[in-house]
Amino acid sequence: AGSLTPVPTEVFLRDQIAAGDTPGPRMRAASFERDNNPVQMGPDGPQPRETGPDAVRAFIAEQAAIGFDSVKLLLSNDDVFFEGGSMVTQYSPEEAAAAGEQARESGVWLNCHAQNPASIKLAVRGGFRSIYHCSYADAEAIDLLEEAKDSIFLSPAVGIMWANVHEGEEFGIDRAMAEHMGSVRSLEAMTALYPELRRRGLRVLPGGDYGFPNNPIGRNARDLELFVTLFGYPPLEVLRAATYYGGLVTDTPVGLLTPGYLADILVVSGSPTTDVTVLQDQENLVAIMQGGRFHKRAERLALATA
Template sequence: MKISKGTLLIKNGQMVDGTGANAVPDAVVIVDDGYITFAGPVDEAPECTPCQVIDAQGGTIMPGLVEAHFHPTYFNVAALEDLDIKYPVEYVSILAASNAKLALECGYTSARSGGSLFNIDVWLKKAIEEDLIPGPRLVASGREICGIGGLMDWNPEYRKIGMEGLVLLVNGADEARSAVRKLVKDGIEWVKTYPTGDAASPDVNDHHTLCMTFEEMHSVVQTAHNHGLKVTGHCRATEGIKNALLAGYDSLEHGTFMDNETMDLLLQRDVPVVPALYFEYASVIHGPEMGMPQAVIDGHQETLDGGAESARRILREGGRLGMGGDYGFAWNPHGDYAKELSFFVDHVGFTPLETLMCATKTGAEIMGRADELGTLEKGKLADVLIVDGDVLQDISILQQRDRFLAVIQGGEVKAGTYLHHPNTQNFAEQV
């Protein structure tokens, strides 16, 4: 990905640096050749002669957001079959590129894939990094792994089609090991698995059901770690979460139902969790109009309540949470990513500072790029979001793309109103 050359100065805004620290009321961020060289109070800023100045107009200067559970190939999914057989791979690739562009325009400068049809996200990442298309810095997961008959194995035998485009189905430790080796060849970085079921499948694979054995999960981790890959999993049921932690998973998706023993194990291992709660809320609210059975809606409500309580405990007891999840459904579309942030403030009880730390710093940690991304600190890549307004007073501003003055990647403005009204005056003429 191209790094902007020259010196950029961002001024006249409060800075929320992503570390969880209090905002700096009147801050300056200086960027040299795509990297931050100063981020702090204006009266401590070194002298510089910028070639580009962005006036934050009294708004907020913050790190670019990280979508930690991004499904680039999901698009207006209304039924499970839409995930794998609705469109041919050629069209899904185009949809994924469109979703990536939208994510960047929504202020998400980085993302970790939570699974992708075929290995489209691997090639999407390459296209973004080579500046062929705009999008967030991406960590790819490719196809997912699930036990035969589990949550993701929905195509019945009479269709005479498999699930190979979306998920690798396994039966036993040897097949689990083989599946990971296929993903190694695909070029993925995170292995996504399905240890448990979900409220969407109340009859045979509900949110208290296991979809993989411990032996299968352990084989996945052992093989993935041997090749330098990380492992995550869709974990709702308590036993599935415990199995994932004991098997050596590197993160958990959802982490819904956690007893004290499981919570202690999570904190001991310091494994980050991406709860993805807004999807559950959207499912409860929009379920009736989407024709969801009441059992499914009730399951989502139970999942929402359990997941919110687990998230509160994780943060309160010193654990780590990322933000994002499962956008691309008809009732939870791409572009609504920041609704997750408002939900955590308005319904879960997090402060805006805590929520933004999860959505930036912890997101970068989950990606494995905490040394480069996630906070506004000297030496980090200049992935910056400049917002018209005080996000600590009203975090819902982050849902309004017309309030984004600039979305910056590597010091280069990629989206926002500044693109149409650039301010290029010399800093010395404005102080």
């Protein structure tokens, strides 16, 4: 969804992978995230920054020129930073509208962190493509999301909330800290909200906010289990969200086994259509094929097909 540093690592990596110079997954490069705080930290301490529609436009145009495919705005703040932060909306309607206009002009997509109802509504009305979290959507926001369900994608990023609430003690996040960070409340809100969003046909994707000590990259497949156990998704439906919706959100012809689509195929030992947890064990991933070529093929599979 976005980067925490302004270095365009993702642009370089995307291009290296696309050129065949290094192995890696097909990817889109997401920009440094912008929080619209008028004071930003820098090597020389706090520095003033311009806000307003023109400043937002300039940021998006700049990120597009660097080569990013999508630009991320923090439309809401977060309880991690201060109590009640998730209910603070950081952009005005004029700024959100300007963001949408500039993104279309620059040919990039918009992603956002949006938790409270006002920020979610700004995202939908501004033409944002991907909305992360949506934890505290009210009835009006849910209706608005449903109206735009053919043009937007949602990602709760439930993995980090689960990790904070249930697996953070080793890293200094006990129950009291998880409550202070807003993770307990957010996880409860997501668990109540996302079954309704699923019922209304919203395109909800797993993933997001991996890379923290208690939620490291490489555990991403756990999101599929959480979709099943917390949100009520049948295994087949969450597999479709991870594959077919993954292709749609990145505008890449993957996620279907049909002519005209790229032959990106995962061969699994076990039956993820009934138990998605088998995907969390790397030993069960017996073959990974990208574009019709094997990136990984377990010896037992090679022998079976010899």
